[in-house]
Each structure stands twice: as structure tokens, then as C-alpha cells.
Amino acid sequence: MHKATKKKVTIKDVARATDVHVSTVSRALSPNGRASLSAEVVTKIRAAADEMGYRPNRVAAGLRTSRTMSVGIVIPDITNTLFPPIVRGVESVLEGAGYASILVNTDNDAEREARLFDVLMERGVDGIIDAAVTNSDDKIVNMAASVPIVTANRLVEGSGIPAVINDDANGVRMMVQRLYDAGHRNIGLLAGPALLSTSIARRQAFEAAMHPLGLPANADVVAVSDNYTEDEGSRCAEYLLDKQPEVTALLCSNDRLAIGAIDALQGRGLSCPADVSITGFNDIPFLDLIPPGLTTVQILQFDLGRIAAEILLKRMTEPDARVPETTIMPVSIIERGSIAPPRNGRASTQS
Amino acid sequence: MHKATKKKVTIKDVARATDVHVSTVSRALSPNGRASLSAEVVTKIRAAADEMGYRPNRVAAGLRTSRTMSVGIVIPDITNTLFPPIVRGVESVLEGAGYASILVNTDNDAEREARLFDVLMERGVDGIIDAAVTNSDDKIVNMAASVPIVTANRLVEGSGIPAVINDDANGVRMMVQRLYDAGHRNIGLLAGPALLSTSIARRQAFEAAMHPLGLPANADVVAVSDNYTEDEGSRCAEYLLDKQPEVTALLCSNDRLAIGAIDALQGRGLSCPADVSITGFNDIPFLDLIPPGLTTVQILQFDLGRIAAEILLKRMTEPDARVPETTIMPVSIIERGSIAPPRNGRASTQS
DNA sequence: AGTTTTTATGCAAACGTTTGCCTTAAACCT
DNA sequence: AGGTTTAAGGCAAACGTTTGCATAAAAACT
CATH class of the missing domain: 3.40.50.2300 (Response regulator)
Known part of the structure; x- marks a missing residue:
């Protein structure tokens, strides 16, 4: 029974109450039961500590143990x-x-x-x-x-x-494949900020995945964001859409960039996925509720x-x-509604 | 210049290095500048501490000061x-x-x-x-x-x-008025968990706002959720829609209940706001991206x-x-798209 | 010049634990 | 029965600070 005690009760108080030395109290209360204490004194001390509402002072303990x-x-x-x-x-x-x-x-x-x-x-x-x-x-x-x-x-x-990181390589590879299978041949990448390992890994994975498919993955089809934000997603999407009008899909380095990209699309009267397919990464909470439902790489x-x-x-x-x-950590693809075949019905070829 | 130091340097080390007592170091480093230290010794100590990469140990300080x-x-x-x-x-x-x-x-x-x-x-x-x-x-x-x-x-x-709380009363009142102005006369409340002050305040505010308009706000039009979750929002919406089919609007005690309610609506082939208007509370992040765009009470x-x-x-x-x-804290109404006139074009009257 | 005040710093205790070592007494030997 | 081991618990130092008090030196009085 803990009494509602206003003033802090210390190990010293418990020692006094049970008529033992403070070190004995410390040992009795220590989880790693010191063998050399008699069971009865341990129970007596524990009972008293409980009764008095003793709470260990971890600051003091921390000073002594440096933990x-x-x-x-x-x-x-x-x-x-x-x-x-x-x-x-x-x-x-x-x-x-x-x-x-x-x-x-x-x-x-x-x-x-x-x-x-x-x-x-x-x-x-x-x-x-x-x-x-x-x-x-x-x-x-x-x-x-x-x-x-x-x-x-x-x-x-x-x-x-x-x-502990995610299988960026696999996630991107699977996603590129999805886009390829849907017919896309001009895929752009909205890359994350240059100095983050996720951005780097995903960009490398993009190149590694595109190459065997015979698709270009050079700087021309990549827009590098300064930040993993919706605003940057919009900006980069605008940039890439201007620079590479034949792009039919944007693989985004994370969901927030993707959300921003979708917004940019709508800003110019285009829609996802009808005009441009867009994919994300992370599958952040609430993403499922946002139209058109982003197809994304789910991480754990x-x-x-x-x-x-x-x-x-x-x-x-x-x-x-x-x-x-x-x-x-393993990743998986969550299919929602943001991938469709390329616009104008044909799988356009690049260059 | 902080040297990259592996082992912790303490006030004692600084004292030794500068040939003063530890208490002097303590005072020299204390932000509330102890007036009675000569400026030169203070700068000397500060410089040495910096040079040696001294970092105060707040655990020790905390023990001493109990702050x-x-x-x-x-x-x-x-x-x-x-x-x-x-x-x-x-x-x-x-x-x-x-x-x-x-x-x-x-x-x-x-x-x-x-x-x-x-x-x-x-x-x-x-x-x-x-x-x-x-x-x-x-x-x-x-x-x-x-x-x-x-x-x-x-x-x-x-x-x-x-x-520090929000102006629940005002938020709910304004929202009821919005619904009333849109023509709603049968308004249901999805109340929050009974033991939270927000739930209580908003429910009371609901009653207080409905009464002067001559609208009923008794238990019949209220569903009490067990939790502020989407699932509970769905459950309560189902419940209320079954029990009070004439209800044309649901005022929800928070956004998550509202999201759940919208989902429940869709589950039975109805839509928001065409069939039922729904409102939220809080204006949580990302809410603006979720269709149909919940009209809600924005809190700061x-x-x-x-x-x-x-x-x-x-x-x-x-x-x-x-x-x-x-x-x-003041609140304001964020108008989005979740309020429309009552279904079948008329403002139905209750009972 | 002698006394008082002020300034600058040192001294040591205290905060609440933990823990290596020491002491006492009981238990175990042969 | 005398000596040795074991069990139980006490002692005291230490962790790194802060701070009231004491003290020495310097400055300011009269």
C-alpha cells in the first residue's frame, strides 16, 4: 500500500524504519537479488519500503552507477x-x-x-x-x-x-517493375535530398532497376528535392514535367514527395493516374485515405x-x-490506385 | 574548440588545469554569473573548459540541486x-x-x-x-x-x-449553426469517450447550441464512442443511422470519429455530404487531403x-x-466540403 | 595607521545511491 | 574443542555538482 506521501522518502528513511544499514536496504531493493541477505530481512525491508511509499531516486543512482x-x-x-x-x-x-x-x-x-x-x-x-x-x-x-x-x-x-534500414533496393526494383508492366517506358524519379542515405539508396536502386529493362535513368529523368516535403514534391514534379514532357510515370522517393507531385499535376489540369502514374515510398499513416490512393512501398x-x-x-x-x-527490413508493395497504363494508350518509347 | 574527448572531463579536471578550486570552476561556469569572481579568472576557466571539451554532468547537478x-x-x-x-x-x-x-x-x-x-x-x-x-x-x-x-x-x-484547453463550446456552437443554416434540423452527435473532458464539454455544448434553435439534443440523437478512433466513429455512425434514420447531419466530437463515420456511410452506399453532412473537430494534419474535405473546428x-x-x-x-x-484557446471553423443541404432537398423537421 | 568593508576564492558538506571490503557471529569441520 | 569456512550485514567511499560559510587579501574608510 503506497501512502500518498508529499515529501520524498529515501533509502535512509527506510533504513531507519527497519533498523538496518542503508546498504542493506539498497541490496534488499535491488532487483539482482543479493544472495547474502536473509529472506526475512528482505521481505521486511520490501514491506516497509512499500508501506512508506519509497520511490528510488534514479538521479542519485545514475550518478553512482553512471547508468x-x-x-x-x-x-x-x-x-x-x-x-x-x-x-x-x-x-x-x-x-x-x-x-x-x-x-x-x-x-x-x-x-x-x-x-x-x-x-x-x-x-x-x-x-x-x-x-x-x-x-x-x-x-x-x-x-x-x-x-x-x-x-x-x-x-x-x-x-x-x-x-536498421529498409530494403530500398528491392522496394524500388519492384516498383519499377510494376510501372514497366503497366506499360511505362518513360519513368522519372523524384529523388530525396542528396545527403540522406535513403535518397541515395533509392536513386541507385532506380538506376539499377531501370538499366536491365533498357530504360534511361540518367540525370535527365531525375529531379532532386531539397527536402522530403510535399512542397518539394510539387516543385520537382513541375520541373521534371517541364523538362521531360514525355514522362508518363513518376517514382517518388517517399510518400510526401508523391503527394506533392499529385498536387502539382492537378495544378496543371492533369490527373493521377490517368495522365501520369505516381508511386510513393513508406506507406505513411493515413495515406490510404488520400485519393487516388497512392501505390507505394510499405515499410515496417x-x-x-x-x-x-x-x-x-x-x-x-x-x-x-x-x-x-x-x-x-523487408518491404512490400501496396497497390492502390495511382498506377495506370501510360496516357494515350500506347507505351511510348524514349528518345 | 572542443577536442574530441573520449573520457569524460569533469569540473575537477578543469579545476586542476586552471589551478583553482572546483567551486570556483562551478561558479565560473554557472550561467547566473556569480558577481564575486574576477573577470579574468572566469574567462580563463571558460577557455580551459572549452578547450578540454568539458560537458557539465546534469545528473550530478540534478542530485545536488534536485532540479x-x-x-x-x-x-x-x-x-x-x-x-x-x-x-x-x-x-x-x-x-x-x-x-x-x-x-x-x-x-x-x-x-x-x-x-x-x-x-x-x-x-x-x-x-x-x-x-x-x-x-x-x-x-x-x-x-x-x-x-x-x-x-x-x-x-x-x-x-x-x-x-490549457480549446473553446469547445464556441466551436460546437458555430458548427451547429453552420449545419442549421444549411438547413439541417435533425442533427446527431457522435460523442467522444465519456470520461474525457473534451467529450463532456462538446456534448454539453451541443445541447446548449441545439436548444435555442429548438432542436432536440437528447440521448436519442447521441451516440457515445468508447474511443476517439475511426473504428468507433464507424460503429457509432452505424448505430445512430439505424436508430435515427431521419438524421441528416452528424456532428462528430473529433476528426477521427468523423473519418470513421464517412467510411460507414460509404459502406452503406451513402455519401458525404450528398446524403449526410458530417463535421469534425481539431483539424488534424492531412485532414485537408482526405475527401470530401471535412468541415471541422480548427484548434491551435x-x-x-x-x-x-x-x-x-x-x-x-x-x-x-x-x-x-x-x-x-480560440477556435475557428474550417469550411471544406462535408456540409451540404439535407438530402431530398428539404429541411426535414424532427419528430 | 588602524579599522572596517569589500572582493575574490577556498573549504567542506550535502544530494541519494551503490558496492568493495570488513567485521561479527554462526555453522561446519576433524 | 579449537580452527576454519560461510553467511549476514555494516562501513565508508565514491559519483560530479552546488552553495553556505569561512578566510585571506585588497580596498576603502576615518
């Missing part, structure tokens, strides 16, 4: 619906293991990110899940020397930092976070354990 | 798009003031919520923003005695806990969080300062 039982979760922006499920996945593992999460948003600002790392380090987090890294990120590589880090959804190339957001957290947990609890450097 | 410079943010579910903007609003204030945020999801589970409160207290948070409270919540009232709390979006009735999510944080900050820094017990 705060907290982790940092670094994401670009919590309002981007891609990330909350990942965060929940992370927490599903870490919360059960007793960790609390400090969540920070970088807004894709490197300077901000660096500052936030300091914030996390000053708080002595035991580990970090980072879903906001850029493809080459000095700061995080430095940090990785002093605290376990796992990146989620993105990776830092050649850093050796464990990463929650599981991605979950597995990243499992790896981090392993690194935190067994520092010497070997963990996979890169874990690739 | 951890961290706050808890309690929400039902981060994947519910209502909450991320609120969280960003909170952080926009707190981050600037040096606070880090521990974010927890209650999943609307009271037991879970209680456990998470303990998690936060054990970590010694300096304050809590709670957007997940139920209308009567013993636990939080207890907690409020030992740590500053501000509730956001919801309130705990009669608790005296400062709350970000500002709600921002102001809640400002109040919390005040309570944390000046414990005796008086803060407003209830702050009501």
Missing part, C-alpha cells in the same frame, strides 16, 4: 507521420527494459542536431536511437565512441554504426524501431556483444 | 496526429529554457498512466505537461502536490490543476502546447507565481 536508464531518440520531426510509429516500436522494447526516452527533433538541421546530442550526453543517456542522421555525419561518429548508438531508417555510410515502421531498440539494448547491456552492422 | 532540467510530456499516443504539434509547441518553449523532454504514451490506459508517472517522478522531472488526463484522475491530483503540472487539451475537473495545436509550456515554466521557476487555472 541513467534513459535513452535518447533523435528524429527529424515528430509531426512527420513516418516517425511516430518508429518511436513506438523503439519504446515497446526499451520501456519494458526500464528505460525512459528523451525525444528530440532535429528539423534536419545539423547544427541543431549537434546541440541536441550535447543535451542528451549531458543527461547521461545510456544509448541513442538516431533516425535523423545524414549519410555522412561527423558528430555522430564521434559520439559513437562514447555511447552506444543505433541508427534507424537511415545510416551513416562506412561509420560502423549499427543501422514499428518493427524497424523495435529491432533498432533491441540492438541498442544489446549494446547497452553487453558492450562486447557483436551486433549486426546493418539490418535490412 | 533535473527535464520535464515529462504525457500524451495518449504519439501516432495520433493530434499530439505531435502540441508536443512541438511545448518543446518550442521548454527547449529554449534548457529543458529536455521525456515523452511517454499512456494509450489511454489508467494503469499505464500511473506507472508512467512513477517513471517520471523517479527521474525527478521538474514538471509535467499532461495531455492524456481523464476528467477525474486521482493519481494526477496527488502528483500535482509534489510537482508542477499543467494539462493540455484536456482538464481534470475541479482539480485546480492549470489547464502548436499554440496550445506552447502556452501550456509557458505556464509550466512559470510554475517551475517561480513556484509562488499565480497562473491562470484555465486558459481557453
Whole structure:
């Protein structure tokens, strides 16, 4: 029975009440049961602690043990619906293991990110899940020397930092095939920001998938966005549609670009998929409700976070354990209504 | 210039390097400039600390001062798009003031919520923003005695806990008027879960708005959901449509219920707004993209969080300062396409 | 010049734990 | 019965800060 206690009761109070030394209380309350305490004194202490409403002070414990039982979760922006499920996945593992999460948003600002790392380090987090890294990120590589880090959804190339990412290559390949099968021969790519690993991987995958089909995938059919936003999707779609009017399909590096592209289409009186087919990546929440229903590559957001957290947990609890450097999560195609045969009924050929 | 340091450098190291006492270092580095230090020693120490890559250990400081410079943010579910903007609003204030945020999801589970409160207290948070409270919540009232709390979006009735909420009454009133003006005389309410303050306020507002118009607002035209989810919206819409076939409009207690209601409509071959007008509440992100475009009550999510944080900050820094017990944020109607005149062209009269 | 005030810094305790080591007493030997 | 092991729990230091108080030196009085 916890009494509603206003003033904090410490281990010392419990010791006094049970007439033992504080160290005995500490051991009695410690989960890793110290063998050398008699069962009766343990139960007596536990009962008293409970009765008195004792709550351990993890700040003090953290100072002594330098383990705060907290982790940092670094994401670009919590309002981007891609990330909350990942965060929940992370927490599903870490919360059960007793960790609390400090969540920070970088807004894709490197300077901000660096500052936030300091914030996390000053708080002595035991580990970090980072879903906001850029493809080459000095700061995080430095940090990785002093605290376990796992990146989620993105990776830092050649850093050796464990990463859990998606099978971008396969997702893009399958999607290109879908478009090809529908008859498209002029496919454009709305690529993501140049410095993100997802953008890079998907662009490479695009080229790798187009080539065997004898389709061009050079810079002419690619528009590189500055940001994974709807606005950038619109801008890039406009750009590409102007530059390459014969394009009949746009493969977008993520859903938000795709949404923006659809909007741009409508802006010039065209429609998706009648005039231009458009595909996305991620299958973010609510996407199914937005017309015309984007055909997209579904990633396992929650599981991605979950597995990243499992790896981090392993690194935190067994520092010497070997963990996979890169874990690739499977993806699948979700067919909705944004792919149709090319306009004017024929599969146009390029050049 | 921060050297890339692997091992933690403490105040003691800086003291040794600069040949002063640790207390002097502490004072030199403290932001509230201790007047009684000579400018030169301060700069010397600051320079050395910088050079050595000193990072304060907030865990240790927290133990000493019992101020951890961290706050808890309690929400039902981060994947519910209502909450991320609120969280960003909170952080926009707190981050600037040096606070880090521990974010927890209650999943609307009271037991879970209680456990998470303990998690936060054990970590010694300096304050809590709670957007997940139920209308009567013993636990939080207890907690409020030992740590500053501000509730956001919801309130705990009669608790005296400062709350920042929306002008539910006005939002519902305006919306009822819109429906009335469109010709609706049989308006149903999809109410939110009974134990949430928002549900209660909106239901009361519904009754208060309907009465002067001479329209019925009793239990017959109300369906109470168990949860603010799309599924519950569907279920309640089905229920109400069966029970009150003459209903031509459904005012929903939030957007998610409304989305579910629209889905239910389509399930039975009806459409919104042609057959039934539907309205929402909150104007959550992406709502504008979902057909037919829900006419809804827009709340200021970000500002709600921002102001809640400002109040919390005040309570944390000046414990005796008086803060407003209830702050009501203005709302506005966003007109989209989900209201039309009642079906069959006439404004049907009830009973 | 002697006294008082001010300025600049050092001293040491305290915050609440955890944990390696030590002590006591009981239990076990032969 | 004397010696040795084992069990149970106490002791005290340590984690890295902050801060009230003390002190020494310098500055300002009269």
C-alpha cells in the first residue's frame, strides 16, 4: 500500500524504519537479488519500503552507477507521420527494459542536431536511437565512441554504426517493375535530398532497376528535392514535367514527395493516374485515405524501431556483444490506385 | 574548440588545469554569473573548459540541486496526429529554457498512466505537461502536490490543476449553426469517450447550441464512442443511422470519429455530404487531403502546447507565481466540403 | 595607521545511491 | 574443542555538482 506521501522518502528513511544499514536496504531493493541477505530481512525491508511509499531516486543512482536508464531518440520531426510509429516500436522494447526516452527533433538541421546530442550526453543517456542522421555525419561518429548508438531508417555510410534500414533496393526494383508492366517506358524519379542515405539508396536502386529493362535513368529523368516535403514534391514534379514532357510515370522517393507531385499535376489540369502514374515510398499513416490512393512501398515502421531498440539494448547491456552492422527490413508493395497504363494508350518509347 | 574527448572531463579536471578550486570552476561556469569572481579568472576557466571539451554532468547537478532540467510530456499516443504539434509547441518553449523532454504514451490506459508517472517522478522531472488526463484522475491530483503540472487539451475537473484547453463550446456552437443554416434540423452527435473532458464539454455544448434553435439534443440523437478512433466513429455512425434514420447531419466530437463515420456511410452506399453532412473537430494534419474535405473546428495545436509550456515554466521557476487555472484557446471553423443541404432537398423537421 | 568593508576564492558538506571490503557471529569441520 | 569456512550485514567511499560559510587579501574608510 503506497501512502500518498508529499515529501520524498529515501533509502535512509527506510533504513531507519527497519533498523538496518542503508546498504542493506539498497541490496534488499535491488532487483539482482543479493544472495547474502536473509529472506526475512528482505521481505521486511520490501514491506516497509512499500508501506512508506519509497520511490528510488534514479538521479542519485545514475550518478553512482553512471547508468541513467534513459535513452535518447533523435528524429527529424515528430509531426512527420513516418516517425511516430518508429518511436513506438523503439519504446515497446526499451520501456519494458526500464528505460525512459528523451525525444528530440532535429528539423534536419545539423547544427541543431549537434546541440541536441550535447543535451542528451549531458543527461547521461545510456544509448541513442538516431533516425535523423545524414549519410555522412561527423558528430555522430564521434559520439559513437562514447555511447552506444543505433541508427534507424537511415545510416551513416562506412561509420560502423549499427543501422536498421529498409530494403530500398528491392522496394524500388519492384516498383519499377510494376510501372514497366503497366506499360511505362518513360519513368522519372523524384529523388530525396542528396545527403540522406535513403535518397541515395533509392536513386541507385532506380538506376539499377531501370538499366536491365533498357530504360534511361540518367540525370535527365531525375529531379532532386531539397527536402522530403510535399512542397518539394510539387516543385520537382513541375520541373521534371517541364523538362521531360514525355514522362508518363513518376517514382517518388517517399510518400510526401508523391503527394506533392499529385498536387502539382492537378495544378496543371492533369490527373493521377490517368495522365501520369505516381508511386510513393513508406506507406505513411493515413495515406490510404488520400485519393487516388497512392501505390507505394510499405515499410515496417514499428518493427524497424523495435529491432533498432533491441540492438541498442544489446549494446547497452553487453558492450562486447557483436551486433549486426546493418539490418535490412523487408518491404512490400501496396497497390492502390495511382498506377495506370501510360496516357494515350500506347507505351511510348524514349528518345 | 572542443577536442574530441573520449573520457569524460569533469569540473575537477578543469579545476586542476586552471589551478583553482572546483567551486570556483562551478561558479565560473554557472550561467547566473556569480558577481564575486574576477573577470579574468572566469574567462580563463571558460577557455580551459572549452578547450578540454568539458560537458557539465546534469545528473550530478540534478542530485545536488534536485532540479533535473527535464520535464515529462504525457500524451495518449504519439501516432495520433493530434499530439505531435502540441508536443512541438511545448518543446518550442521548454527547449529554449534548457529543458529536455521525456515523452511517454499512456494509450489511454489508467494503469499505464500511473506507472508512467512513477517513471517520471523517479527521474525527478521538474514538471509535467499532461495531455492524456481523464476528467477525474486521482493519481494526477496527488502528483500535482509534489510537482508542477499543467494539462493540455484536456482538464481534470475541479482539480485546480492549470489547464490549457480549446473553446469547445464556441466551436460546437458555430458548427451547429453552420449545419442549421444549411438547413439541417435533425442533427446527431457522435460523442467522444465519456470520461474525457473534451467529450463532456462538446456534448454539453451541443445541447446548449441545439436548444435555442429548438432542436432536440437528447440521448436519442447521441451516440457515445468508447474511443476517439475511426473504428468507433464507424460503429457509432452505424448505430445512430439505424436508430435515427431521419438524421441528416452528424456532428462528430473529433476528426477521427468523423473519418470513421464517412467510411460507414460509404459502406452503406451513402455519401458525404450528398446524403449526410458530417463535421469534425481539431483539424488534424492531412485532414485537408482526405475527401470530401471535412468541415471541422480548427484548434491551435502548436499554440496550445506552447502556452501550456509557458505556464509550466512559470510554475517551475517561480513556484509562488499565480497562473491562470484555465486558459481557453480560440477556435475557428474550417469550411471544406462535408456540409451540404439535407438530402431530398428539404429541411426535414424532427419528430 | 588602524579599522572596517569589500572582493575574490577556498573549504567542506550535502544530494541519494551503490558496492568493495570488513567485521561479527554462526555453522561446519576433524 | 579449537580452527576454519560461510553467511549476514555494516562501513565508508565514491559519483560530479552546488552553495553556505569561512578566510585571506585588497580596498576603502576615518
